[in-house]
Amino acid sequence: MIGGAIGQGMLVGTLAAPLILLVACLSGRLRRHALALAPFAPLPGLAAALLAIGGPPLTFALPALRLGLLLDAPGAMLLAVAALLWIGGGVYAFRDLRGKPKAELFAVGWLLTLTGSLGVFIAADLLTFYFVYALVSIPAFVLVAHDDDAAAARAGGVYMAFTVLGETFLLMGFVLLAAGEPSGSLAIRDVMAALPGSPWRDAALTLTVLGFGLKIALVPMHGWMPLAYSAAPIPAAAVLSGAAVKAGVIGLIRFLPLGAALPGWGETLAAIGLFSAFYGVAIGVTQQNPKTVLAYSSISQMGVIAAVLGMGLAAGDRSAALDAAFYGAHHVIVKGALFLAVGVAAASSRRRLWLALAPALVLALSLGGLPLTGGALAKLAVKTQLGGGPVGALAAFSAAGTTLLMLHFLRRLAGAASQDAEAAAPAGLIAPWLAMALAAVLVPWLLYPRMGGHIADALTPYALWEGLWPVLIGAALALLLQRWGDRLPRPPAGDIIGIGEDAFRKSFVIGAALERADGEIRQWPAAAVSLLVLAIVFGAAMMIRL
Structure with a gap:
């Protein structure tokens, strides 16, 4: 009972902690310290996730307010790494933005987005989910458009246009989901149980997939992402690319009827996902800004997650939810850490660049599935869903493409070093970067057994070779890109937006x-x-x- 009470308390604290800090921001004196306190706001969420991973779901309900919170295994896995990233990103943001103009406004936008980013993993009903989903989406405009320049203003405008469109799709989809539940319940479990037999099934699925597809930037709904991540300050880009975009992932996990086999829907989603995976690589290798390259990498990786969930939907396999969540959890922490590396590199001279490049090399190749990294575990986790046929083969070649793209990113990262021969990144930036890099290496190995996986499966000669050959192909393609890449076209960031x-x-x-x-x-x-x-x-x- 005591453990359950503590878990419920942490579940409520996940939303309450950042909201309490927001209320404190009403005081001008306290608002000046908001950035310093921001790294503490995700701690209840991290505690709740650790209590729920591998154990029974945590629940909390206030029927009078129609507020329901639920933390199951997929949500706990994503919540844990998202909270870690928000903590590390918060420490980096405090050092990077302290004393700068609009830092207080940035802190308010940060706490609002944080509330929604963690809240989506624990929402148990339609109303709660829609409220926190709006928080993770709309206040992020403050983070994207923080800098007072034309690029930030343009990126913020495009971001908001896509955000409002996605919110509109989602609201209409939720109305149809609620209409299909005969008892009038708004609990996600109830509306999803009723969805397969609902007369509104196809319309509801279309609208919700469009809404969440916009959030995870499936092609052709992707143009906002490269603009937003390129314009946002480093800590904002880190948490948006790593944690906030997973609102779309948990949305698909929650609102796809994975227990009901829908081959047409599932195969269509998988095809769109795989197209996005290759498209992100094809455009990403033409980009010169390392932040933009990482944005296209996120488009590619979100495409793989969509393919995993699509194949799970086609087969009616509920286990796809946990598999996709683990793959997404690896992406959260690795991608967030790599964005922090961009900031460290920009503040470092070439002779000190190794502090950014050496760990970034490991993390970058991890996204390609390099054996003995967390990425190899992520690829192994989704192997069953993707299968050994054409979809599995395409997914393997997409890993080669990811390796190519991430090696291109490392070249651009090296080129982003400070021209000042004596420049050295402050310890306040290096510490959270190295901490997040270490977490990105270790955490997947800690989480994998909790989802029922066996570490030994990743260490067999067959598994090691399966992970290695796409990386080798990607490395060979990177050599060709280095030699002939200047002949490629140079589409602007956001491509179709232009x-x-x-x-x-x-x-x-x-x-x-x-x-x-x-x-x-x-x-x-x-x-x-x-x-x-x-x-x-x-x-x-x-x-x-x-």
């Missing part, structure tokens, strides 16, 4: 021409009368049809 903006700007020309034509026509009485007659006839025809 095309859309060009079309939008051209529409101004068309609109201006139509407005001039309208002005000329209005000056011609006969034309004006004709337009009025046509309008009346058209309206009458519509009335008759109705």
